Amino acid sequence: MELVDLYDEGRIPLGRTAERSAPRGPGEYRTVVHVCVFDRRGRMLIQRRTAEKTIWPGLWDVSVGGGVDAGETSRQGAEREFREELGHPLDLSGLRPSVTVNFDGGFDDFYLLTEDLALRELVLQKEEVQAVRWAGLEEILAMIDEGSFIPYPKSFLHFLFDMRAQFGFPTK
Template identity: 75%
Template sequence: MELVDLYDEDRIPLGRTAERHAPKGPGEYRTVVHVCIFDSRGRLLIQQRSREKESWPEAWDVSVGGGVDAGETSRQAAEREVREELGLALDLSGVRPSVTVNFDGGFDDFFLVERDLALEDLTLQKEEVAQARWADLPEICAMADRGEFIAYPRSFLAFLFDMRGTFGFPTK
């Protein structure tokens, strides 16, 4: 059973945990993370979710995503998810999420980083990830138009690409 910490609407810890997929009570929220790994050419590493995934099977998504476990910070969860799904050690020390999206059940922290990675150096977690590749924004929008990419608003995808060059982000 995967436990998550619960927060109030202002993201103040409630001091309680709940099962990750169990319905939450009124005023109870959880945190999830996404990591968007861009290369120096401005492409985003995207992953195709495995067909065994309960939600969005075989759909393409940003580099990594997952839930924040009880007792973890958002940053720790982002590092863990990258390690688990891509087999990549990513140090996010001192890095804050570039954007947080509020959704019905909680908070979704998006970390944007730049790394030039060789796809053959990744070790994909087969239960989670079918394949990974680099793609630019027009490719991703075309995939979304064909229903192949998770249904993020096109403007949000463009925002993620715009954010990577606006405020600077870690390249270590």
């Protein structure tokens, strides 16, 4: 059973946990994370989810995403998810989420960074990830149109790419 910490609407810890997939009561929220890795050419590392995934099976997604476990910080959850899904250690020390998106069930922290990863060195978690590759913004937007990429709002993907370009996120 996977547990998550619960927070109020102001992201103040409530001091209790719940099973990850269990329904939550009013005023109870959890944290999820996404990591968006860009290369120096401005392309994003994207992953294709396995066909066995419950949510968005077989679709392409940003580099990494997942839930934060009970007792973890957002940063620790992002580092763990990256290591689990792509088999690559990631040190986000000193970095805060670049943006947090509020959704019905909680808070979604997006970490943006630049790292020229060698795809052949990644070890994909076979239960979650079937492929990875680099893609530019226009290619990702076309993938949304054809139904092969998770249907994030296009303006949000523009925002992620703009944030990376404008603020030159740290190289790890």
